[in-house]
Amino acid sequence: MIxxxxxxxxxxxxxxxxxxxxxxxxxxQWDPGVAESTKTSPGRVGVxxxxxxxxxxxxxxxxxxxxxxxxxxxxxxVLEGTGDSVHALDDIAFAATRRGTRITYAADISLRGTxxxxxxxxxxxxDRVGKNAVRGLQAALTDxxxxxxxxxxxxxxxxxxxxxxxxxxxVGYHWHKRTWKPxxxxxxxxxxxxxxxxxxxGRAAAHQLxxxxxxxxxxxxxxxxxxxxxxxxxxxxxNDDVAVAIADLGLLADVxxxxxxxxxxxxxxxxxxxxxxxxxxxxxTTAEGNExxxxxxxxxxxxxxxxxxxxxxKSAPSRIINVSSGGMYTAGLALDDLQYEKTAYHGSRAxxxxxxxxxVLTELWAEQLKESGVVVHSMHPGWADTPGVASSLPGxxxxxxxxxxxxxxxADTITWLAASPEAARASGGFWLDREPHATHVLPGTDxxxxxxxxxWEALTTLTARRKARPKVR
Numbered sequence: 001m002i003x004x005x006x007x008x009x010x011x012x013x014x015x016x017x018x019x020x021x022x023x024x025x026x027x028x029q030w031d032p033g034v035a036e037s038t039k040t041s042p043g044r045v046g047v048x049x050x051x052x053x054x055x056x057x058x059x060x061x062x063x064x065x066x067x068x069x070x071x072x073x074x075x076x077x078v079l080e081g082t083g084d085s086v087h088a089l090d091d092i093a094f095a096a097t098r099r100g101t102r103i104t105y106a107a108d109i110s111l112r113g114t115x116x117x118x119x120x121x122x123x124x125x126x127d128r129v130g131k132n133a134v135r136g137l138q139a140a141l142t143d144x145x146x147x148x149x150x151x152x153x154x155x156x157x158x159x160x161x162x163x164x165x166x167x168x169x170x171v172g173y174h175w176h177k178r179t180w181k182p183x184x185x186x187x188x189x190x191x192x193x194x195x196x197x198x199x200x201x202g203r204a205a206a207h208q209l210x211x212x213x214x215x216x217x218x219x220x221x222x223x224x225x226x227x228x229x230x231x232x233x234x235x236x237x238x239n240d241d242v243a244v245a246i247a248d249l250g251l252l253a254d255v256x257x258x259x260x261x262x263x264x265x266x267x268x269x270x271x272x273x274x275x276x277x278x279x280x281x282x283x284x285t286t287a288e289g290n291e292x293x294x295x296x297x298x299x300x301x302x303x304x305x306x307x308x309x310x311x312x313x314k315s316a317p318s319r320i321i322n323v324s325s326g327g328m329y330t331a332g333l334a335l336d337d338l339q340y341e342k343t344a345y346h347g348s349r350a351x352x353x354x355x356x357x358x359x360v361l362t363e364l365w366a367e368q369l370k371e372s373g374v375v376v377h378s379m380h381p382g383w384a385d386t387p388g389v390a391s392s393l394p395g396x397x398x399x400x401x402x403x404x405x406x407x408x409x410x411a412d413t414i415t416w417l418a419a420s421p422e423a424a425r426a427s428g429g430f431w432l433d434r435e436p437h438a439t440h441v442l443p444g445t446d447x448x449x450x451x452x453x454x455x456w457e458a459l460t461t462l463t464a465r466r467k468a469r470p471k472v473r
Contacts, residue, residue, distance in 0.1 A: 001108055001109065001110045002108070002109045002110075002111075002127070003106070003107070003108055003109075004105075004106065004107040004108075004109070004127060004130035005104070005105070005106045005107075006104075006105050006130065006131060006134040007102065007103065007104045007105070008102070008103050008105075008134055008137065008138045009097060009099060009100060009101065009102045009103070010100050010101055010103065010137075010138055010141035010142055011099055011100040011141075011142060012100050012101055012141050012142075012143070012184075013096075013100070013101065014074045014094060014095070014096040014101045015073075015074050015186075015188075016184075016186040016188075017074075017094060017100075017101040017103065017141055018073055018074035018075075018077070018094050018101075019045075019073075019074075019186060019188075019213070020140075020141065020184045020186070021077070021092060021094070021103065021137065021141075022045055022068070022071065022073075022077040022092070023039065023045050024037055024039075024051040024053065024066050024079060025037050025038055025039040025051055026140075026182070026184070027051070027053060028053075029140055029180075029182035029183065029184070030133070030136040030137045030139070030140040030182050030184075031132075031133040031136055031137070032056075032132050032133070032136055033055060033056050033129045033132065033133055034053055034054070034055055034056070034133075035054040035055070035056055035061045036052075036053065036054040036061075037051060037052070037053045037054075038051065038052050039051055040052050042235055042236050042238075043235065043236075043237075043238040044237075044238025044239075045068070045071070045238070046068065046071045047068055047069065047070070047071045048067065048068060049067070049068045049071075050065060050066070050067050051065070051066040051067075051079075052064075052065055052066075053065075053066060053081070055083070055086070057086075062083050062084065062085065062086065063083060063084075064081045064082060064083035064086060064088070065081065065082055065083075066079045066080065066081040066088075066090075067079065067080050067081075070091075074094055075093065075094055075095070076091070076092065076093050076094065077092050078090065078091045078092070079092075084112075085111060085112050086109065086110070086111055086112065087109070087110045087112065088107060088108065088109045088110075089107065089108045090105070090106070090107045091106045091107070091108075092104070092105050092106070093106075101141075103134075103137070105130075105134055105137075107130060136182075139182070140181075140182035140184045141184055143182070143184050143185070143421055144421075145181045145420075145421070145422045146422060146425065147422045147423065147425045147426040148422070148434060148435050148436060149436065150435075150436045150437065150438070151435070154167075154435060154437055154438075155437075155438055158329075158437055158438050158441050159438070159441045161441065164329075164441070165326075167382070167432065167433070168326050168382040168383045168432075169382065169383055169400075169403040169404070169405070170403055170404065170405045170406075170409065171403065172382060172433065173382060173405050173409045173412075173433060176432075176433035176434070176435065177433070180434055181422070183415075183416060183419060183420055185212065185419040185420055185421060186212060186213050187209055187212040187213045187214035187418075187419055188212075188213035188214070189213075190213075190214050190215065190270040190271065191214070191215045191216075191217065191266055191268050191269050191270050191271070191315075192206075192209050192214045192215065192216050192217065192270065192271040192272075192273065192418060193217045193219060193245075193262060193266075193269055193271070193272050193273065193308075194206050194209075194216065194217070194218060194219060194273040194275055195219040195249060195273065195274055195275050195276035195300070195301070195304070196219070196220070196249075196275040196276030196277060197216075197218035197219055197220055197226070197229065197275070198218065198220040198222070198225045198226050198229045199229075199386065199387050199388075200384070200386030200387055200388055200407050200410075201275060201323060201381055201384060201386060201407055201410050201411045201414065202218075202273070202275040202276070202411075203229055203233075203407065204406075204407040204408045204410070204411035205273060205275070205411040205414040205415055205418075206218055206229070206233055206242075207233050207236060207237060207408075208408070208411060208412070208414075208415040209271075209415055209418060209419065210233050210234075210237045210239040210241075210242055211236075211237045211239065212415070212419055213239060214239075214241075214271075214418075214419075215241040215242075215243070216233070216239075216241070216242045216243070217242075217243045217244070217245055217262070217266070218230055218233075218242065218243070218244050218245070219244075219245045219246075219247060219249075219258065219276070220244065220245075220246060220247075221246070221247065221248045221249070222246075223244075223246050226244045226246060227244055229244075230242050230243070230244050245258055245261055245262065249276045249295075249296050249300040249304075250278075250286045250290075250292055250295045250296045250300070251286055251287060251288055251295070252288055252290075252295070252299060252300070252303060252463055253288070255299075255300050255303045255304050255307075256303070256307065256465075258304065259303075259304055259307035259308055262308065262311070263307075263308070263311055266311070268311070268314070268315040269308060269311045269312055269315050269318065270312075270315050270317075270318045270319070271318065271319045271320075271321065271418045272304070272305060272308055272312060272318075272319075272320050272321070273321045273323065273414060273418065274300075274301035274304065274305065274320070274321070274322045274323060274358070275323040275414070276296060276297075276300065276301075277296060277297045277323070277325075277351070277354075277355075277388070278292060278293055278296045278297065278351075278388075278392075279293070279347055279348065279351040279388065279392040279393070280292055280293055280347050280350070280392070281347045281392065282345060282347070283340055283345035283350075290339065290462070291338075291339045291340050291341075291350070293340075293347070293350045293351055293354055294338055294339060294340070294350070294354055297351065297354035297355065297358070298354040298357050298358060298361075298459065299459065299462055299463055301322060301358060301361075302361060302459045302463060303463040305320060305365070306463075309374070312374050313369075313372055313373070313374055316372060316373025316374055317373045317374075317375075317424055318373065318374050318375075319374070319375050319376070319377070319417065319418060319423070319424065320362075320365065320374065320375070320376040320377070321376075321377055321378070321379065321414055321417045321418060322358045322359070322361065322362050322376070322377070322378040322379075323358075323378075323379060323380075323381070323414065324355040324356075324358050324359050324378045324379065324380045324430070325351065325352065325355040325380050325381075326380045326382065326383070326432075327348065327351060327352040327355060328352050328355035328356040328358075328359055328380070329440065329441055329442060329445065330349075330352050330442065330445070331349060331352035331353045331355075331356045331445060332353075332356065332444050332445045332446075332447065333353065333356060333357055333360065333447050333451055333455055334353050335451060335454050335455060335458065338353075338458060338462075347392070348393070355380075356445065357455055357459075358378060359378045359430055359439055360447060360452055360455055361455075361456075361459075362376050362377065362378040362428060362430070363428050363439075363452075364452060364456060366427040366428030367428070369427070370427070375423070375424055375426065375427040376427055376428060377417050377423065377426075377427065377428070377429050377430075377431060378429070378430045378431070379413045379414060379417060379430065379431040379432065380430070380431075380432055381405070381409075381410030381411065381413065381414075381432075382405050382409070382410055382432060382433070383400060383403065383404050383405060384404060384405045384406065384407055384409065384410030384411075385397070385401070385404035385405065385406060385407065386407050386410070389404070412433070412434070413431050413432065413433060413434055416434050417431060420434075
């Protein structure tokens with residue numbers, strides 16, 4: 001048997017440290033010896049929670065199942081790991097100190113079968129692995145990372161188009177993930193509002209943020225589906241602080257009712273995720289007379305954000321995250337035809353225009369909200385396999401299916417922007433896979449200052465509460 005014992009101190013509150021470390025789904029973030037880690041049992045982390053890990057062992061990785069045997073918040077957790085040739089018992093103790101939290105990490109490792117015959121010669125290597133893991137944990141919980149900067153390589157890939165498109169795929173996701181810093185932030189005490197939260201990216205982000213401890217408000221159009229999603233997320237994460245709010249975001253009256261409901265019920269709103277969107281194959285108008293893609297993808301987030309801004313300011317530090325699309329690279333603003341009344345309707349182009357405008361709004365809000373404690377970011381998820389993509393772009397979905405990201409992979413940057421300390425140290429960025437990217441690569445897609453102001457004025461006019469016409473007698 002090989003015995004490892006290390007003690008470190010980190011500048012984080014005891015409860016946050018215990019929550020992060022006891023959830024071994026986070027192990028791959030801080031332990032370089034772990035290739036993958038996932039929580040495979042539903043509910044809160046506690047005795048009996050199971051985690052599947054792939055542990056690096058020389059040139060290959062081996063599967064191990066870890067089970068929590070002792071769970072005594074916030075002072076101790078014991079996990080037992082088993083694999084074909086390895087047995088491990090990790091006993092981790094936590095204690096509050098004047099500067100944060102002390103972690104005492106003890107691990108007993110037994111190698112079995114033919115591997116066990118060479119155990120004496122592996123002690124030194126395993127000891128180094130243990131020290132590296134604890135150093136990684138200390139770095140993760142110190143969490144003083146600067147915000148990522150735009151890289152010359154990413155800019156070049158974006159401007160060469162084809163390499164940039166490869167970055168949108170699941171291949172790009174896994175490539176970019178290699179350089180990520182751990183996300184050890186706790187969202188306890190933070191309230192997050194997510195629109196379009198019943199499927200796809202919104203549902204995945206809601207699950208991820210609930211797992212980090214946030215109070216999550218799911219905004220959906222269908223009451224039954226939204227409530228069902230709430231129950232599922234509660235069961236999966238063990239976080240029962242998940243609520244629902246019902247609104248059809250294609251209707252400005254519903255947006256106003258939603259904002260009023262949130263302002264009445266939520267004393268604090270720390271994160272607003274404008275995620276809801278539609279891609280329609282023919283021009284459709286709402287009951288209020290607006291083109292439906294414009295109404296849902298642009299008018300709704302503009303109006304909802306403006307109405308909630310006083311609460312976001314009051315709740316600072318707070319964040320606004322606008323979910324755009326890589327398709328916006330192909331489009332400019334088309335300010336002379338926002339409602340798509342003058343030219344033949346093209347669903348993908350209409351969608352791209354609204355997503356371009358949402359990126360411009362992000363930059364305008366970021367400028368307006370300097371020094372307010374409210375940061376604003378936009379992001380795009382890459383090519384994700386969501387119900388919306390499958391139904392709106394069936395041909396694209398069929399051709400690219402093997403390269404599409406999961407909804408969880410696409411939503412990762414939403415969660416990172418909502419939770420990570422480093423994302424709060426910047427504002428106005430356009431992000432893919434936790435890295436800022438250029439906002440335009442094609443001629444004619446970068447609006448002038450005058451066009452940006454014209455967009456703002458047009459949206460202000462379109463979302464203004466219209467006066468009722470006097471009755472004719």
